[in-house]
Amino acid sequence: MLSLVTLLPMLLAAAVAMLPERLARPGALAASLLVLAISLPLWFGFDPADSGYQFVEQVPWIAQWGVSYHLGIDGVSLLLILLTTGLTPLILLAGFSGVEKNFRGYAALMLALEGAMIGTFVALDVFLFYIFWELVLLPMYFLIGIWGGERRIYAAVKLFIYTAGGSLLMLVALLGLYYTHFEQMGAWSTDLPDLLRLAITPASQKWMFACLALAFAIKVPMFPVHTWLPDAHVEAPTGGSVVLAGVMLKMGTYGFYRFAMPLFPDAVVAYGPILVGLAVIGIVYGALVALVQDDIKKLVAYSSVSHLGYVMLGLFALNGPGVTGGIFQMLNHGVSTAALFFLVGVLYERRHTRKIADYGGLTKVVPRFALVFMIITFSSIGLPGLNGFVGEFMILLGAFQYAPIPTVIASTGVIFGAAYMLWAFQRMMFGPLQNEANKGLKDLSPRELAYLLPLVAFAFWMGLYPKPFLDRINPSVDAFVARMETHFESSPYACGDECLPSWLAKESH
Amino acid sequence: MGSGTPIFESVVLAAPVMLLAFMGVVLMVAAAMWRPMPRLAFWGVSCASVASALLLVAAGAGAPATEAFSGMLRIDAYGNFFAAVSLLAGLFSLLVADSYMERIGVRVGEFYSLVLFALCGMLGMAYSNDLMMTFISLEVMSIAVYVLCAIKRADERAVESGFKYFILGAFSSGILLYGVAFVYGATGSTSLPAIAHALRSANGEAAGFLALGGALLLVGFGFKVAAVPFHMWVADVYQGAPTAVTALMASGVKAASIAAFGRLVIGAMGDDAANWNGALWWMSAATMLVGNLAALAQNDLKRIFAYSGVAHAGYLLMALSSVAAGGAVGNEGIGSLAFYMLAYTLMNAGAFAVLSLMTNEAGDDATDISRLAGLGRSHPLVAAGLSICLVSLAGLPPTMGFIGKFYLFSAAIGSGEIGLAFVGAIGAAAGVYYYLRPMVYMYMREGHAELATDGRARLALGLTSALLIIFGLMPTAVLEWANASMASVLG
Structure with missing residues (x-):
């Protein structure tokens, strides 16, 4: 099979x-x-x-x-x-x-x-x-x-x-x-x-x-x-x-x-803080760099750096919600970023430019495109009801239990994320339609809808009813977390909670 | 130690070597009598001789290790493996030679005779059990190759190539011989088992002479396998020599030299090899790094493959260093040496087949990388074949080159040479860049690449690239063979 x-x-x-x-x-x-x-x-x-x-x-x-x-x-x-x-x-x-x-x-x-x-x-x-x-x-x-x-x-x-x-x-x-x-x-x-x-x-x-x-x-x-x-x-x-x-x-x-x-669980203990630190830097740095891009494709690319930072943060939280959230975020990113790149591709095929400044006021000429773009934008920034929210929420929940301060810094990435996506959306879709070349833009064709709508459907499904996905992720994640935990307790090299770095040490049972 | 094998039995045991020597003489005489030479007859006879020698080697594959010519040769699975690799290299370069030599306007029958002599020398090195025998075989091989490099007499670069190779080669042969003399002085013998015995029972009385002898041998072999810092000649010689000859030098000469070097490290030095590991380690590390880095800056394909050959010599030395370091699985180094040598010979043969095709009917044999532009569109099959060879040279799956690297690195790590494996990995990462460059030209740049219409070179490319994939996915049989060769030198 x-x-x-x-x-x-x-x-x-x-x-x-x-x-x-x-x-x-x-x-x-x-x-x-x-x-x-x-x-x-x-x-x-x-x-x-x-x-x-x-x-x-x-x-x-x-x-x-x-x-x-x-x-x-x-x-x-x-x-x-x-x-x-x-x-x-x-x-x-x-x-x-x-x-x-x-x-x-x-x-x-x-x-x-x-x-x-x-x-x-x-x-x-x-x-x-x-x-x-x-x-x-x-x-x-x-x-x-x-x-x-x-x-x-x-x-x-x-x-x-x-x-x-x-x-x-x-x-x-x-x-x-x-x-x-x-x-x-x-x-x-x-x-x-x-x-x-x-x-x-x-x-x-x-x-x-x-x-x-x-x-x-x-x-x-x-x-x-x-x-x-x-x-x-x-x-x-x-x-x-x-x-x-x-x-x-x-x-x-x-x-x-x-x-x-x-x-290598022992190495995870030793190097975990470094990786968590890099993940947090990635989240904030990716978002900030995305904010200043004038090329929409580059913006989406840097948003990936930021989103994958969340995944890493979730995985290294080493607890149920964090890891599950990290895995779920991998799927979310697969859906929403794929859709974003498709949308960028649609525009590029029509206008052969990816400069944000070349667009503006597109809602008036391509309403269907604007609607799909909006849903995906919301999915990407983690609006409740769409898939991105579920993953980010679980990651931050899990990570906060073990590493509160890095998590607080990471959560600013959510705000920056909303900023760069919404700002780009606003510059491209709203405002006056000034560029002559954009006036004749064709809206999404049936073929384009055929490959975009499944992704939109998944964004809603995973946001509103993630249970079927989480049901399949959870047992595997539990086994993963259990392996990491039993290892910390039984490993001949580990000496219990007092030896673990503070971000890993559990609250007293 | 002569085991007193009767001469007739020795001749039978060494039948492949004898056959090549005999046919070499026959062709030499025929070439003198028959001018102009009948091309196809010379080509056919030389191919048939090499193929028969290969069959003879294969026929003797299962036999137990035996000494021949009073212990001068040792016919064992290790020798058979490297003999077969050298013969394969010879066969593949003969496949491209006939049409290629015609295109560059060299029509001399002596070419085939010299190739057979060179192969005879290579086999002698692979089987040699005595430093004198190693030296004589080395000279038989080298002198033939010196002439082959300069066989296009009117071409300045070919003459420069031959002359450079001759001067430096003769010098290094002298150094090697000097090393043999010191080892003889220190141990009282040139026979490898006798040297090993003397080293075991030595009480350090001639340690200084032995060290000097060993160092000189290292330099001599270092030159022949093109190890850093004795690699300076490689690029010019490879570039100037006719492509069919370069192909033979790059894999056959290397296989024979590393085989003889390996026998010295494994057979003669024995436990003493660990003392030499420092030198081998540095030589291997420097060769991998310098070879890979120097290739980055080249724009001529022959020069790229010359430095790539230097880098691969470094990988082969890594295997010897694993053997010398010992450890629990150090001996796996011998198996990885054999396996990698075969892989390298195949991928190199494929790449050089394409280089020979780049020489057009007018005899223009420029091999600048830009001449590959657009090959993916104009000759998709040749481009695909070359890509497989390049991917294999870069050590990426699913090719034999990957299995070879895996084996080499695992032997190195198993014998505790983790640092050397890291150096190798970093070198290989740099190597990826220059192996990708031909692919960039073939598939991503526009151009009108033209190739000669030579079916036999295409056959060589097709065979090698198919074998690289087959042995990359199903390496078990070759691994068994390599392991048998490993067992035979340890016994």
């Missing part, structure tokens, strides 16, 4: 690459819808009460090294897979007009990317995970480098170098872990459940965690290794930006959740 969802997009990518160009559009869309249809049974077949891995598949692969083809998902991976399979058809549909040359190649790379991203979410073997992690990079590199804007080559190479550099350090750390398993168990294994059983000395945990955290932080991206993101977003074609913000950034936070944190 999981193999099918992972490998089918890659096979379909090869098939789409061979289609004649005139069949490429319907063919690619049909392929992505097929993948979506095949991934939906995961949602229904998933047992929310079970916190373990489900749909597990395990086959020996490189026997000498203890590497196996091991797949399995928990609630978090489930939702990220569905986010991926759900966004891909929308991206391809949006690409019908935006992608001018060689749609076939674009669609094939997008499908290959989809398969690789799903692979990172289902892999339970670190070797396999690493392969998928690196595989994601290649299609993204070509998507930006071939279909991107003027400085596309610079942006594509920058993205590649940043991520590949981090990945190589991750490889060294994973090898350290691999060798530790050999030392302690007398056998080679790269299987995640095997590795989770190891007792690793705090010193080793620190360097390994640092390597993994750097690799994942680059992907998230956390301040100060976020500088590739604005370039990549601005130069990427619309679909590339959507998939980058919608799914790829989550690979970083997912990496923390699935690998870096459970594997």
